[in-house]
Each structure stands twice: as structure tokens, then as C-alpha cells.
Amino acid sequence: MKTKSTTELNDTIYKVEQICKSNKLGLTQIRRQVFEIIVKNNKPVKAYEILDEISNINDKSSHPPTVYRAIDFLIENGFVHKLNSINSYVGCFHPKANKECYFLICKKCNIYQECCDDSLKDRISKTAVHHNFVISNTTLEIEGHCLDCNQK
Amino acid sequence: MKTKSTTELNDTIYKVEQICKSNKLGLTQIRRQVFEIIVKNNKPVKAYEILDEISNINDKSSHPPTVYRAIDFLIENGFVHKLNSINSYVGCFHPKANKECYFLICKKCNIYQECCDDSLKDRISKTAVHHNFVISNTTLEIEGHCLDCNQK
DNA sequence: ATAATATATGTTATGTTATAACATTGCAAC
DNA sequence: GTTGCAATGTTATAACATAACATATATTAT
Numbered sequence: 598m599k600t601k602s603t604t605e606l607n608d609t610i611y612k613v614e615q616i617c618k619s620n621k622l623g624l625t626q627i628r629r630q631v632f633e634i635i636v637k638n639n640k641p642v643k644a645y646e647i648l649d650e651i652s653n654i655n656d657k658s659s660h661p662p663t664v665y666r667a668i669d670f671l672i673e674n675g676f677v678h679k680l681n682s683i684n685s686y687v688g689c690f691h692p693k694a695n696k697e698c699y700f701l702i703c704k705k706c707n708i709y710q711e712c713c714d715d716s717l718k719d720r721i722s723k724t725a726v727h728h729n730f731v732i733s734n735t736t737l738e739i740e741g742h743c744l745d746c747n748q749k
Numbered sequence: 750m751k752t753k754s755t756t757e758l759n760d761t762i763y764k765v766e767q768i769c770k771s772n773k774l775g776l777t778q779i780r781r782q783v784f785e786i787i788v789k790n791n792k793p794v795k796a797y798e799i800l801d802e803i804s805n806i807n808d809k810s811s812h813p814p815t816v817y818r819a820i821d822f823l824i825e826n827g828f829v830h831k832l833n834s835i836n837s838y839v840g841c842f843h844p845k846a847n848k849e850c851y852f853l854i855c856k857k858c859n860i861y862q863e864c865c866d867d868s869l870k871d872r873i874s875k876t877a878v879h880h881n882f883v884i885s886n887t888t889l890e891i892e893g894h895c896l897d898c899n900q901k
Numbered sequence: 902a903t904a905a906t907a908t909a910t911g912t913t914a915t916g917t918t919a920t921a922a923c924a925t926t927g928c929a930a931c
Numbered sequence: 932g933t934t935g936c937a938a939t940g941t942t943a944t945a946a947c948a949t950a951a952c953a954t955a956t957a958t959t960a961t
Contacts, residue, residue, distance in 0.1 A: 625939085644917095662919090662921090682833045682886075701877065704885065712879075716872060717872050720872040727866075729899075730853045730896070732892070734893065736833065736888060738833075738887070739877055739887050740887070741882055741883045741885040742882070743880075743881065795947085811911090813947085813949080814911080
């Protein structure tokens with residue numbers, strides 16, 4: 598699975614900054630730090646891993662609520678997604694473009710890919726309609742093995 | 750959302766008993782109790798709720814591993830599914846028929862429905878193929894509101 | 902029947918993930 | 932400059948889950 602380039606990472610961070618600016622969302626230092634930790638990791642990150650990194654960066658120990666609050670902010674605004682199946686967080690590489698994101702998670706190398714194609718989205722929404730159900734939030738996480746790991 | 754009838758519940762329990770018998774799976778007392786608690790609740794159940802009920806039934810306090818081990822057995826054999834988005838467990842009403850199950854979960858009344866249609870399954874598997882990905886496990890949980898709750 | 906083995910359960914302790922509740926700070930608007 | 936609000940700090944604890952080892956129960960081979 599292809600990892601993200603530095604350019605992609607910086608673009609993503611820049612994009613989020615712009616969105617926050619134009620929407621008057623307070624991208625405070627901590628929120629920014631948490632976001633950077635998540636996107637730069639390039640793999641799903643755990644809340645307590647973020648907590649450790651934040652503590653290191655700022656040279657003083659932080660507490661869980663600090664991190665969870667930042668994560669909440671980032672999720673609310675579509676900059677980060679939670680992978681429920683592995684209690685981890687990942688950056689969104691097309692913030693605001695998709696409300697819903699679907700993921701492929703490689704169990705071996707732990708790298709993930711977003712797979713938000715419309716046909717899948719359509720299929721899910723048709724399923725909901727068929728059951729008279731109004732969607733507020735969808736979790737689709739496909740675990741397995743990516744091409745690289747499968748060939749090894 | 751329609752709840753399950755007593756007949757359906759009993760059928761499900763009976764079916765699981767038969768599957769265990771013919772596959773030489775030890776459906777021990779605790780495993781059976783945990784399964785019954787899950788299916789009879791008719792809504793997603795939390796591990797510690799099960800723990801309480803088990804303790805009541807058996808008139809002595811049980812410990813978390815007892816419940817989690819039973820859950821593991823039931824999940825491994827396809828009798829129960831975990832809803833990762835809400836850390837809860839639900840019974841499967843067509844055990845063994847589907848390896849993967851997809852769910853609609855009403856945030857208001859907390860009732861859930863399975864929605865394992867083939868077209869959805871196909872779409873997901875096509876998505877995986879398209880990304881050169883081999884699926885081992887899929888989590889699809891659609892949260893929102895069911896017809897009844899929406900009309901209120 | 903009995904020993905050997907495997908399977909399941911009991912028990913204690915602890916690890917991991919997440920939030921409640923309240924105090925404090927920083928900053929903008931009046 | 933004080934009121935109000937958003938964000939953060941801090942303490943404590945809730946909620947979810949497993950490791951590790953002891954004991955019991957079932958299965959099987961002899």
C-alpha cells in the first residue's frame with residue numbers, strides 16, 4: 598500500500614488550516630499538534646499514543662481529556678476519523694469533501710486506505726432507504742491484507 | 750422497527766443448539782446463558798450488562814473473563830456479532846448463513862436490524878478487489894433513526 | 902477404571918480506552 | 932475593567948477488556 602508523501606501531508610495540513618480560517622474554527626496549538634501527529638503517523642494512531650507524543654513535544658505531561666477534546670474537535674469538523682474496530686484515529690485526506698469515509702485496514706502493515714467511492718455510498722444509502730432508515734453516521738471498516746502484504 | 754417474536758427467539762436458540770450438536774461445539778451452560786441473554790434482549794447488549802445478568806441468574810458474582818470468553822466463543826462460531834461503534838453485542842438470527850453481517854442501529858430506540866443483502870456484500874467485495882485488498886473481516890454499522898422513531 | 906490430555910472455568914490483578922466534574926486561563930465585546 | 936465565553940488544566944473515576952495462573956470438568960487412550 599502506498600504511503601503518503603510529505604507533500605501530501607503538508608497539503609492536507611494546509612487545507613485544514615484554510616478551512617478553519619474561513620469557517621472561524623479555532624485551530625488552537627493543541628488541536629493542531631494532535632492533527633499533525635495523526636496525519637504524519639500515516640497509520641491509525643491510538644489516543645494514548647497521541648497523549649505521549651503531545652507530552653514529549655510540550656515537555657510536560659498532558660492528561661487524557663486534553664487529547665480527547667482535540668480529537669472530538671477534529672472529528673466534528675471532518676478532519677479526522679475514528680476507526681471503531683481498532684480504537685484508533687486517522688487523518689482525512691479530503692476534509693469536508695466526504696461526510697462519510699470508508700476504510701480498508703491492513704492487519705499486517707497497519708496502513709489504511711480510504712475507499713469512499715460513490716457506488717459504495719449509493720449502495721449503502723439504498724440499503725438504508727429499503728429499511729426505512731435515516732442515516733446519521735456510517736462505519737465501514739474492511740480489515741484484511743493489502744496487496745504488498747499478501748504477496749510476502 | 751419490528752422486534753423479534755418469542756417464536757423467533759426460541760427458533761434461533763434451537764438452531765444454535767443444533768449447530769453446536771452437529772459440529773461438536775461445547776455449548777456449555779455459561780455460553781448458553783450468555784447467548785440467551787444477548788438474543789432475548791432484542792437490542793445491543795454490553796458485556797458488563799451480561800455480567801450482571803449472569804451473576805443474578807447464577808446467584809453468585811461472576812468475573813469479566815467469564816463473560817468475555819463466552820462472547821468470544823459465540824462470535825467465533827457466528828452466533829453473535831460485536832457492534833464496534835457502540836461496544837455492544839447482538840445475536841445473529843441466521844447463524845452460519847452469513848459470515849459477514851451488516852447492521853442498522855437506531856440511536857433513539859436502540860433497536861437494530863441486520864441488513865446483509867447480497868448487493869451490498871458484492872459492492873463491498875468489488876471495492877476491496879479494486880484496491881487489491883483481501884478481506885478477512887468487515888464492519889458495517891449504519892447509525893441513524895428507524896421509521897418509527899423518525900415519525901415521532 | 903485410571904492416567905493423561907485437552908477444554909473450560911474460576912480468580913486476582915491489571916491494562917486500555919474514555920469521560921465527568923469542576924477549576925483556571927485567555928481573550929473578545931461591551 | 933468586568934462580563935461572558937471558549938479552551939485548557941486537573942483530579943478522579945467510569946467503562947471496556949485481557950493476562951496469567953489455578954482449578955475443575957470432560958474426553959480419550961491404555
